[in-house]
Amino acid sequence: MATVRAVVVTLLIVALATLAYVYIGFYNVAADTPHSAALRWLAETVRERSIAVRSIAVKVPELDSPALVAAGATEYAEMCEGCHLAPGVTDNEFRKGLYPMPPPLAAAEFARDDSEATSARRFWIIKHGIKLSSMPAWGMTHDDNTIWTIVAFLRKLPELKPDQYAQMTAHAAADHAEEGHDHVE
Numbered sequence: 491m492a493t494v495r496a497v498v499v500t501l502l503i504v505a506l507a508t509l510a511y512v513y514i515g516f517y518n519v520a521a522d523t524p525h526s527a528a529l530r531w532l533a534e535t536v537r538e539r540s541i542a543v544r545s546i547a548v549k550v551p552e553l554d555s556p557a558l559v560a561a562g563a564t565e566y567a568e569m570c571e572g573c574h575l576a577p578g579v580t581d582n583e584f585r586k587g588l589y590p591m592p593p594p595l596a597a598a599e600f601a602r603d604d605s606e607a608t609s610a611r612r613f614w615i616i617k618h619g620i621k622l623s624s625m626p627a628w629g630m631t632h633d634d635n636t637i638w639t640i641v642a643f644l645r646k647l648p649e650l651k652p653d654q655y656a657q658m659t660a661h662a663a664a665d666h667a668e669e670g671h672d673h674v675e
Contacts, residue, residue, distance in 0.1 A: 521589040537620060541611050544618075548610035553642040560658065562643025565636060567662035570595070573624060576659075578652030588624045596655075601648045612641045 511517065525533065553559075567576070572584055573592040585591060593600065616637050619627030628637060650658070 521587060524589070533622070541614055541620075542607075545607070545610040545614040548613055550606045550609045550613070551638055553609060553638065553645060555642070558639050558642040559646055561636075562639035562641070563655075563658040564662045565632075565640045566643050566647070567659035569628065570640070571659075576652070577647070577650045577655040590623055592624060595644060596647050596650070598648060600644075604645060609641050609645070612644055613637055616640055 524530070566574075571579075572582070573588065574595040575582070575585070575597075577596045579596070580594075613634075615625065617627065617629035617632075617634070619625045619629075628640075647655075
């Protein structure tokens with residue numbers, strides 16, 4: 491009985507300390523102040539495990555169609571490039587104020603990964619977004635087929651040279667405006 495009482499008292503103290511920590515505003519939520527190593531590890535682990543578990547059931551379609559990749563290039567240029575950059579672009583003013591910083595998807599470390607698990611995870615992230623980051627839930631305004639075009643394009647993006655990317659996305663603004671995406675059901 492004494493052990494149970496000690497556990498309950500310990501949990502109560504931890505809960506009260508946590509509430510005090512929150513209510514005195516001790517934690518700095520400013521985007522220009524990085525997380526501690528422990529909090530960064532916790533946030534990254536929670537994010538990666540959550541995405542991995544929730545994307546298991548995602549059925550990945552055929553993604554090699556040039557038309558699918560081209561459509562995804564248009565979507566990427568309009569919706570993703572500002573945060574995730576384009577081939578030959580190392581940074582921009584907008585990204586510098588974001589924390590956590592979105593990954594530069596055209597960079598070498600995001601080289602083409604054709605695995606179904608990676609494609610499923612990318613689809614899930616684009617569709618549902620990620621809380622406490624700058625990643626929006628595009629599934630609220632874009633149907634699944636459109637999201638799959640972006641996934642198809644992401645598989646090719648790290649291989650593209652700046653001139654190839656520019657050519658693929660030259661008409662992106664006009665193409666994107668014509669399509670409209672506020673029709674998700």
